[in-house]
Amino acid sequence: MAVSLYDFLPLIKPIIPNVSDIQAVYHLRRALIMFCEDTLLWLKEETGLDVVAGQREYALSPDAGTAVVTVVDAAIGDKRLVAMPEHVLLRSYDAWDAPEADTSSYYFLNQAKAFMLFPTPAEDQAGALTVHYAVKPQYASSDLSVDDYLLDDWGEYLASGAAASLQRQPGKPWTSPQDATGNYQLFRSGIVKARIKSSASFTTARPLVKRPIFTGRGV
Structure with missing residues (x-):
């Protein structure tokens, strides 16, 4: 099942209450790009x-x-x-x-x-x-959807990555370098866990197998 990036907002808004949906999704996409590049999970x-x-x-x-x-x-x-x-x-x-x-x-x-x-x-x-x-998502992608297990299993970490990016912005109501550091550490811990899961999925000792596929289609 595919979900929209906007379905992650209930995880982001409690951390950054005053951020607009567009801003939150923009920074979520940036976090998701880093997550995908570092974990090869999608x-x-x-x-x-x-x-x-x-x-x-x-x-x-x-x-x-x-x-x-x-x-x-x-x-x-x-x-x-x-x-x-x-x-x-x-x-x-x-x-x-x-x-x-x-x-x-x-x-x-x-x-x-x-x-x-x-x-x-x-x-x-x-x-x-x-x-x-x-x-990974493209930076200019709009209306992107991803498989629901990115939300269910990794949503908290991705929301923390988006929050850290937002909290690093200067002069915003949510600016908080200290909170950004904590959220970024949580985000990186998720990347470490996802990298372990991803690397265990493909080894040279096992045959090629069919994997869960993310649609990436628009919503």
């Missing part, structure tokens, strides 16, 4: 993608209002791919024109956040590629 799955012979680059399709942070897992059929930095692959193979393989073994994201396979596949494999990747 995941999207793309499955059934076609592997095309001679094609190494594949565009990912995050939902409107979201952006790709990084890929956390990928597989072609039953073969799990290994994440490898581009510069390591180029150093190992000397150039991108390395011999094509029947199926790729490695992947990375390029600077444009496109998903790259290496070596370049030599055979078509219809519907064989599955990619799990972490996403």
Whole structure:
């Protein structure tokens, strides 16, 4: 079930009573961006993608209002791919024109956040590629919705992050550097807990599994 960022307001308003809804949601979005970048907890799955012979680059399709942070897992059929930095692959193979393989073994994201396979596949494999990747809100996103467990499980921490950002503003009725420090510490403790949960979800010792997916669609 998807919820709006405005559904977090009952957690923020008791901390910052006089803040407007628009201001609160703006600072919540900033906190959520940091949370997603640091925890990789908001995941999207793309499955059934076609592997095309001679094609190494594949565009990912995050939902409107979201952006790709990084890929956390990928597989072609039953073969799990290994994440490898581009510069390591180029150093190992000397150039991108390395011999094509029947199926790729490695992947990375390029600077444009496109998903790259290496070596370049030599055979078509219809519907064989599955990619799990972490996403975050875009700064300019409006009417963003997220999965309800971000509210249910992490809402208190995210509200504290929004409150800390608001309380750092100078010259506002809610300005309070001391309270901002306390709220930011609570926010960071949530990030630590979420990072542990996220890192335990994907390990090289277990097969690729289907994950809960956040819609990211507008409300």
